Each structure stands twice: as structure tokens, then as C-alpha cells.
Amino acid sequence: MRYLYSILWKDHSRAHLLWAFLGTTxxxxxxxxxxxxxxxxxxxLSQNQDLMDPEYIVINKKVNIGQTLGLAMAGFSxxxxxxxxxxxxxxxxxxxxxxxxxVSGYTENERFPDFYTDLFFEAIxxxxxxxxxxxxxxxxESGNIPIIIPQDYLxxxxxxxxxxxxxxxxxxxxxxxxxxxxxxxxxxxxxYDDYPGRIVGFSNRIHSILVPHDFLxxxxxxxxxxxxxxxxxxxxxxxxxxxxxxxxxLEEKDYDTIREKLKSSRMNIILKFxxxxxxxIASIIIALAFLVFLLxxxxxxxxxxxxxxxxxxxxxxxxxxxxxxxxxxLILMVGVTGLSLLITSILTRQFSSMAxxxxxxxxxxxxxxxxxxxxxLITLIFFSNVVAILVSTKxxxx
Numbered sequence: 007m008r009y010l011y012s013i014l015w016k017d018h019s020r021a022h023l024l025w026a027f028l029g030t031t032x033x034x035x036x037x038x039x040x041x042x043x044x045x046x047x048x049x050x051l052s053q054n055q056d057l058m059d060p061e062y063i064v065i066n067k068k069v070n071i072g073q074t075l076g077l078a079m080a081g082f083s084x085x086x087x088x089x090x091x092x093x094x095x096x097x098x099x100x101x102x103x104x105x106x107x108x109v110s111g112y113t114e115n116e117r118f119p120d121f122y123t124d125l126f127f128e129a130i131x132x133x134x135x136x137x138x139x140x141x142x143x144x145x146x147e148s149g150n151i152p153i154i155i156p157q158d159y160l161x162x163x164x165x166x167x168x169x170x171x172x173x174x175x176x177x178x179x180x181x182x183x184x185x186x187x188x189x190x191x192x193x194x195x196x197x198y199d200d201y202p203g204r205i206v207g208f209s210n211r212i213h214s215i216l217v218p219h220d221f222l223x224x225x226x227x228x229x230x231x232x233x234x235x236x237x238x239x240x241x242x243x244x245x246x247x248x249x250x251x252x253x254x255x256l257e258e259k260d261y262d263t264i265r266e267k268l269k270s271s272r273m274n275i276i277l278k279f280x281x282x283x284x285x286x287i288a289s290i291i292i293a294l295a296f297l298v299f300l301l302x303x304x305x306x307x308x309x310x311x312x313x314x315x316x317x318x319x320x321x322x323x324x325x326x327x328x329x330x331x332x333x334x335x336l337i338l339m340v341g342v343t344g345l346s347l348l349i350t351s352i353l354t355r356q357f358s359s360m361a362x363x364x365x366x367x368x369x370x371x372x373x374x375x376x377x378x379x380x381x382x383l384i385t386l387i388f389f390s391n392v393v394a395i396l397v398s399t400k401x402x403x404x
Contacts, residue, residue, distance in 0.1 A: 023299070023302050023334075025298065026295050026298035026299045026302055026338075027341065027342060029291060030291075030292060030295035030299070030387070031342050031345050031346050031349075032291060033288050033289075033295055034288075034343075034380060034384075035346045035349045035350055035353075036284060036287065036288040037284070037285060037289070037292065037383075038346060038347070038372075038379060039350050039353050040281050040284035040285055040288060041281070041373075041375065041376060041379060042350060042353075042354055043357070044278070044281040045373050045375070046357070046358075046361075049368065061244050061247035062136075062212075062241055062242070062243055063243075064239055064240070064241050064263060065090070065240045065242055065256070065261050065262070065263050066239045066240075066263070067080060067081070067082070067238070067260070067262065068261070080236075080238055081236025081237050081238045082237055082238075082239075083236055084236075090240060090242060093251070093255060094251065095244050095246060095249045095252050095255075096243070096244060097243045097244060097245055099240060099241070099242050099243070100130050100240070100241050101130075101239070101241075102237050102238065102239040102240065102241070103129045103130070103219065103222050103223070103237065104127070104128050104222075104235075104237070104238065105126060105127040105128075105222060105230075106229075106231065106232040106234060107190060107192060107225070107226070107232060108124070108190075108191040109125045109188065109190060110125055110188075110191070111123055111125050111187065111188050112186070112187050112189070113186055113187065114187065125215060127215055127216075127222055128216060128222075129216060129217055129223075130219065130241055131219055132218075134211075134212075134241050134243070135211070135212065136209055136210060136212070137207030137208065137209050139206045141206040142154075142218060143218065144217075144218040144224075146224065149201050150201070150202050150203070150204065151188050151202070151203040151204075151217060151218075151221060152204060152217070153186070153203055153204065153205050153215060153216070154206060154207045154208065154212075154215075154216040155208060155215055156209055156210075156212065156213045157208040157209060160178065160208060163175075163176065164176065178208060181205050182204065182205050182206065184205070185202060185204055186203040186204065186205070187200050187202065187203065188200065190225055191229065213264075250278065292383065292387075296387050296390070296391075299335070299338075299387070299391055300391055300394055303331055303335065303394070303395055304398060306331070307331065307395065307399060307402070311402050315402055315403065324396070324399045324402075324403040325396065327399050328395050331395045331399075332392055332395060335388060335391050335392065335395070339384050339387065339388045343380055347377070347380055350376065351372055354370060354371070355370045
């Protein structure tokens with residue numbers, strides 16, 4: 007082997023192999039660091055989501071002039087609800103139930119100013135509601151209607167309307183003490199009933215006035231006379247709100263939701279785009295370095311063609327003649343793999359240290375897929391070059 011090496015490698019420049027080595031290493035570092043960075047950021051996004059409490063996303067159709075003129079449906083048909091439920095990111099889906107009759111509320115209390123207002127009610131199954139209260143139940147015998155209102159409604163009053171009108175702010179406890187009379191109106195004059203109502207909680211999840219689901223079903227059967235329409239809102243439960251497929255689906259169907267809920271999903275899309283761009287650049291660098299290796303070895307074999315033919319005539323098989331080139335290639339590939347993993351590991355520890363200063367928990371060690379990717383690519387490059395070396399030497403030995 008040493009004898010063959012001294013013959014075949016004499017008077018050959020190794021600068022082009024050095025540049026190919028450095029180019030391949032740079033491409034590997036860029037590719038592996040990009041994958042590591044993506045997995046780290048995805049881990050951070052996942053950690054910010056409470057795995058025991060999936061994300062609840064309320065979906066509605068965008069309002070357009072067609073719906074205003076009655077030319078398009080504003081609600082979700084059963085087929086559309088079924089389509090949403092069949093998506094991979096959807097764990098549970100439920101439509102909102104709305105009142106099909108007029109509702110109003112008023113107070114008669116010596117301690118508080120009287121008021122009267124028209125209302126609307128919606129209901130969803132209890133498992134979708136974030137407020138847990140012992141008073142959240144309904145029976146025709148008691149007649150008391152528990153109500154949940156959005157926390158934003160109270161905030162709008164306390165921090166917007168009340169200061170601008172010189173009115174006092176009202177804490178949650180006081181509002182929950184106010185007894186409200188709820189008037190449910192059926193069809194025809196004088197066809198109404200009053201029921202006692204009370205606010206039992208404030209929701210940060212649902213931006214609607216909620217009543218128990220079984221109550222609204224009962225009330226619609228007894229008082230409802232509006233034309234029955236498809237539900238205007240649907241609540242979707244997803245364990246992975248970072249899934250970019252959620253935003254893609256909503257945009258394709260022209261549905262709308264509170265975009266703040268999908269901030270992590272949009273970030274994941276941007277992150278995937280950046281990582282994809284880095285992967286493309288890294289792949290181009292690796293491909294060019296592979297070509298440089300291939301052309302360099304082919305050039306070296308071509309320059310040693312006379313020596314290879316003479317060695318073959320002396321009884322050396324083309325595989326033996328190819329062995330010095332293969333060994334050198336193996337040394338270079340092992341060097342590329344080791345150096346690229348070392349540099350990527352150093353960058354990972356530096357990034358983990360920086361992230362720790364920002365209170366982000368990021369792994370300081372490489373993921374297993376990094377080693378698999380590096381070994382897989384280097385094996386592909388190695389065997390591709392080995393085949394090219396064997397083919398070239400075999401042709402010269404014929």
C-alpha cells in the first residue's frame with residue numbers, strides 16, 4: 007500500500023482536496039446547525055404550550071358583502087363542520103348554539119342603578135368552557151339562569167367606558183352579586199317569561215355570552231321562532247397550535263379567528279421557511295464540494311494514467327490500484343464528519359448559553375437526528391466517490 011501510495015501520489019498537488027474538504031465541512035456545519043436550531047426553537051414553542059391544556063380556537067367565517075346581501079351563507083354547514091373535524095390538527099370540534107328568540111335583561115335593585123338591554127345567548131358543551139363553577143347548571147324547576155361573560159367585556163367597562171363617563175369601576179365580586187332578570191320572548195305579543203339570572207364567571211377563552219347548553223336547547227324548543235340557521239362559530243381543540251397546517255387551512259377556506267392564538271403557528275411557518283432556505287444553501291454547498299472531490303480525484307487518476315497502466319501490467323488488480331485513493335477519501339470523509347460535528351456542537355453550546363440568559367431552556371447537546379444526518383450524507387458521498395474511482399481505474403486498466 008505504501009509503495010502504491012508513493013507512486014500514485016508523487017508530484018500531485020493537494021490544494022484542491024483541501025478546498026473541497028473545507029467546502030464540504032462548511033456545508034455540513036450549515037446544514038446540521040440549521041436542523042439543530044430548528045429543533046431547538048420548535049422545542050421552545052412546544053414548552054410554551056401547556057400540554058395538559060390544549061389550545062381552544064374559535065373559528066368563524068369572514069364577513070363579506072355577499073353575506074350582508076344574503077347571497078352567501080354566514081354559518082357553517084354540517085359538511086363544513088365535518089371537514090374541520092377531519093383535519094389532522096383537530097382533536098375536537100363543536101358548533102356554537104345560539105338563541106332563536108329575543109332575549110333581554112334588566113335589573114330592579116335599590117343598591118344599583120336600573121338598566122335594560124337586549125342580549126344574545128350562545129352555548130357550547132361544558133368541556134369547552136374554561137370557567138368551573140358549582141352554579142353552572144340549569145333545571146326548569148329552579149329556573150335560575152347562570153351566565154358567563156367574557157373577561158374582555160368587564161375590562162372594556164372598567165378601563166374604557168367607566169373612566170370616560172365618570173362612572174365607578176366594578177370588581178368581579180360585585181357583578182356576581184347582582185341579580186339580573188332575564189326575559190325570554192316567544193312569538194306573539196305578551197308571550198314572554200322572566201327568569202332570574204346571575205353572572206357566575208368570566209371567560210378568557212370564549213368571547214361570547216354563555217349559558218348552559220341544556221338550557222338553551224330547552225329555551226329554543228319552548229320560545230324559538232326565528233328561522234333556524236347554521237352555527238356562526240365553531241370551537242376547535244388542537245393539541246399542537248404551532249402546526250402550520252392550521253393557518254394554511256383557515257386561509258384556504260377563508261375562515262377567521264383570533265390571530266393571537268396562532269402566533270406560534272405563524273412563527274413556526276417563518277422558522278420552517280428560514281430553515282428550508284438554509285438547507286437549500288447547505289445542500290448546494292455540499293453538492294459543489296462533492297463535485298470538487300469527484301473532479302479532483304478524477305483529475306489525479308487521469309494524471310496518473312500511465313502509472314496505473316504500468317502497475318496493472320505488473321500484476322496489480324484495479325481494485326488494489328484504487329485502494330490508495332479510497333483510503334485517502336475515507337480519511338477526508340471521517341475528517342469532515344468529525345470536524346463538522348465538533349463545530350456544530352460548539353455552536354449549539356454557545357446558543358444554549360445565550361438562550362439561558364433569555365430564560366429559554368434549550369438543549370446544549372446535539373440531537374440524535376444530527377448524527378444520523380451527518381453519517382447518512384457522508385456515507386452517500388463516500389460510496390459515490392468510491393464507485394467513480396473504481397470505474398475510472400478499471401477503464402484505464404483495460
